[in-house]
Structures are given as C-alpha cells and as structure tokens.
Amino acid sequence: QVQLLESGGGLVQAGGSLRLSCAASGPTFSSYVMGWFRQAPGKEREFVAAIISWSGDSTRYADSVKGRFTISRVNAKKTVYLQMNSLEPEDTAVYYCAAGRDYRSSYYAGAYDYWGQGTQVTVSS
Numbered sequence: 001q002v003q004l005l006e007s008g009g010g011l012v013q014a015g016g017s018l019r020l021s022c023a024a025s026g027p028t029f030s031s032y033v034m035g036w037f038r039q040a041p042g043k044e045r046e047f048v049a050a051i052i053s054w055s056g057d058s059t060r061y062a063d064s065v066k067g068r069f070t071i072s073r074v075n076a077k078k079t080v081y082l083q084m085n086s087l088e089p090e091d092t093a094v095y096y097c098a099a100g101r102d103y104r105s106s107y108y109a110g111a112y113d114y115w116g117q118g119t120q121v122t123v124s125s
Contacts, residue, residue, distance in 0.1 A: 002026040002114040004097045009119030012087055016123070020082040022097030022116060030054045030075040033103045035112060036082045038093035038121075045096070049082060050106035060106055064090075087123045094118040 008020040022034070035050040049071040052058040056073045070083040080097060098112035105111035 002029070002032065002099050004099060004114055004116035006095065006097045006116045006119040009095060009121045011122045011124065014088055014123055014125050016087050017083070017085045018087065018121060020084065020095055020097075020119060020121075022080045022082075024078045024080070024099065026078075029078040029099075031101075032099040033101065033106050033111075034071075034073060034080040035098045035100070035106055036071060036080075037096045037098060037109055038091075039096070039118075040093040043093075045109055047107045047109070048095070051080060052103045052106060058103075084121070087121075089123045089125045092121060092123050094120050 003025040005023045012018055033052055036048040037045050038048050039045040047062050049069055050060045051071045051073050059071050068086045073080045096118045097116040099114040100112035102111040
C-alpha cells in the first residue's frame with residue numbers, strides 16, 4: 001500500500017513558477033513509476049509528466065508542458081517533484097500525483113494504482 005500527499009500548489013501570475021512535491025509512504029517507493037496528472041474544471045484528467053526509472057533519468061512529458069516542466073525524484077526522501085516554470089493560465093488545474101508499476105503505459109491514468117488527493121494550481125493572467 002502506498003499513500004501519496006501532494007503539496008506546493010497555490011496562486012501564481014502567468015510567467016511565474018511553482019514546485020509541487022509528492023511525499024510517499026511505503027517501503028518500495030523507488031520501484032514505482034511516478035506520474036503527475038491534472039484536471040481542470042469541466043475537463044478530463046490529463047497526463048502531465050512521468051518518471052520511469054529508479055535513477056530518474058527516464059522521463060516523459062505531455063507536449064503542452066515540454067520545456068517548461070521538470071519531473072524529478074529523490075528516493076531517499078520518497079518524494080517526487082514537479083518544477084513548473086513559465087506558467088500559463090491554461091495550466092490552472094488540480095494536480096495529482098500517482099504511483100504505478102506499468103512503465104509502458106505511463107501516459108494513461110489507468111496504469112496507476114495509487115493517487116494523492118490533489119493540490120490546486122491557479123495561474124492568473
């Protein structure tokens with residue numbers, strides 16, 4: 001069983017930055033694929049980024065955030081981060097952290113077994 005707790009959301013102006021954190025419980029954090037998803041009002045949950053490897057050197061991003069967002073992990077702290085730069089109003093959403101085993105399907109929410117409660121990110125224009 002893995003429990004996930006996100007933090008770091010808030011209100012920021014367009015062009016600003018935020019760093020989201022996701023703290024995990026459980027003994028096997030390093031073996032999980034970790035992902036970030038987001039859901040805006042009236043829209044479906046969408047993939048943002050995933051970190052596939054234990055070492056953190058294998059990552060995947062949605063086209064909409066490439067070059068602006070960076071996902072990373074610190075296994076010793078059982079924490080995954082999402083550094084978000086050059087934020088746009090279109091990035092406004094609730095951001096969710098997720099953990100799963102299936103690296104081949106890391107773009108899909110159904111591939112993840114555990115989810116956090118989410119943290120709100122609001123970008124003003």
